[in-house]
Amino acid sequence: MERSAICALTDKVAAKMQHLGNETGIKEECPISIISMDTWEWAQGVGLYGLYKYYRETGKTEVRDFLVSWFEGNLARGLPEKNVNTMCPMLTLSFIAEETGREDFLALCREWAQWIMDRMPRTEDQGLQHIVSGVANDGQLWDDTLFMTVLFLARAGKLFGREDYLAESVRQFLVHIKYLTDRKTGLWFHGWTFQGRHHFAEALWARGNCWYTAGVVDYLDIAEQLDSGVKWFLLDALQAQAAALERLQHEGGMWHTLLDDPNSYVETSATAGFAYGILKAVRLGYLESRFLEVGKKAAEAVIREIGEDGTVENVSYGTGMGATLDAYRNIPLCPMTYGQALPILMLTEVLKLAE
Numbered sequence: 001m002e003r004s005a006i007c008a009l010t011d012k013v014a015a016k017m018q019h020l021g022n023e024t025g026i027k028e029e030c031p032i033s034i035i036s037m038d039t040w041e042w043a044q045g046v047g048l049y050g051l052y053k054y055y056r057e058t059g060k061t062e063v064r065d066f067l068v069s070w071f072e073g074n075l076a077r078g079l080p081e082k083n084v085n086t087m088c089p090m091l092t093l094s095f096i097a098e099e100t101g102r103e104d105f106l107a108l109c110r111e112w113a114q115w116i117m118d119r120m121p122r123t124e125d126q127g128l129q130h131i132v133s134g135v136a137n138d139g140q141l142w143d144d145t146l147f148m149t150v151l152f153l154a155r156a157g158k159l160f161g162r163e164d165y166l167a168e169s170v171r172q173f174l175v176h177i178k179y180l181t182d183r184k185t186g187l188w189f190h191g192w193t194f195q196g197r198h199h200f201a202e203a204l205w206a207r208g209n210c211w212y213t214a215g216v217v218d219y220l221d222i223a224e225q226l227d228s229g230v231k232w233f234l235l236d237a238l239q240a241q242a243a244a245l246e247r248l249q250h251e252g253g254m255w256h257t258l259l260d261d262p263n264s265y266v267e268t269s270a271t272a273g274f275a276y277g278i279l280k281a282v283r284l285g286y287l288e289s290r291f292l293e294v295g296k297k298a299a300e301a302v303i304r305e306i307g308e309d310g311t312v313e314n315v316s317y318g319t320g321m322g323a324t325l326d327a328y329r330n331i332p333l334c335p336m337t338y339g340q341a342l343p344i345l346m347l348t349e350v351l352k353l354a355e
Helices: 003-018 042-058 061-077 089-100 103-118 144-160 163-180 206-222 228-248 268-283 291-304 325-329 337-353
Strands: 140-142 191-193
Touching (some): 003 042, 042 061, 042 089, 042 144, 042 337, 061 089, 061 103, 089 103, 089 144, 103 144, 103 163, 140 144, 140 163, 144 206, 163 191, 163 206, 163 228, 206 268, 206 337, 228 291, 268 291, 268 337
Antiparallel strands (some): 140 191
16 A cells, blocks of 8 residues: 555544444443543543554644643543553653643653552552452453553653653563463463462453553663663563464454454454554564564455444454453454554554555
């Protein structure tokens, strides 16, 4: 695709996300909507980040203006309680705060980052407990946490010159790798609990895995002065994951929602997250050039799932920790903000291929 066509496609996906509603009428499980773009939760946080990356790639000021307006509106309405998932919009706010110099935005970033350090519940080994809206999840580590909270903590460390924030972000990546990596495959389990010390259903869930693939490449951008040994360790985990993804990629370019279960459905948002992380990792030399074809094949599959009105199809609804593998197989499909955003992230890398 030519650059102009990629931009036009991204504009459609972004416009649809900005006005997304619950047209399918699916019953929401989260106390705060993760479908509507108007509310403050993790799904909207991923959406904002996708838009910000697109703005940075294209310089379209109308996208930046939407982001500023979104934060102003939510600040006026009042913010939800702090937790792993409601932390996600703060990543984008940290960039907008720096760019605009607005003290109200900067103050909010300082407050929420310090809350992570001082008050966010911890598990054994000082992992960030995956506390979410309405559920404490005592003693639990989830792979989602790195993208939803730890990226922002590292970003706040860079923004405010706080080495302790950056050091804590390193610890969280290492703790989550320690407890969530499946040593047999190189993939990640969705979660670990210290209460019983097990991986729940031992689900190698696709979107959960993509939070590492997409997140670690951006984390390395944020934590520029990272110790070389730590960087190598994080990239070793990425390389092991990518090798498994290469083996498990469906012939059509997507991945199954349970990566090792060909009877589970193929899922678009995870595929977009994998495509983004793999394409960026190849571009930066983190992965061997052979993975370029894996990423391009995935990107082409995601593009085929984008409708005429910009709706990204075959996206699974928000997925809590499953006690059985069937819990993952039975998650319904519907348009979601992150289902729009992860393809936007992916398209920013496809744009670079078109340069």
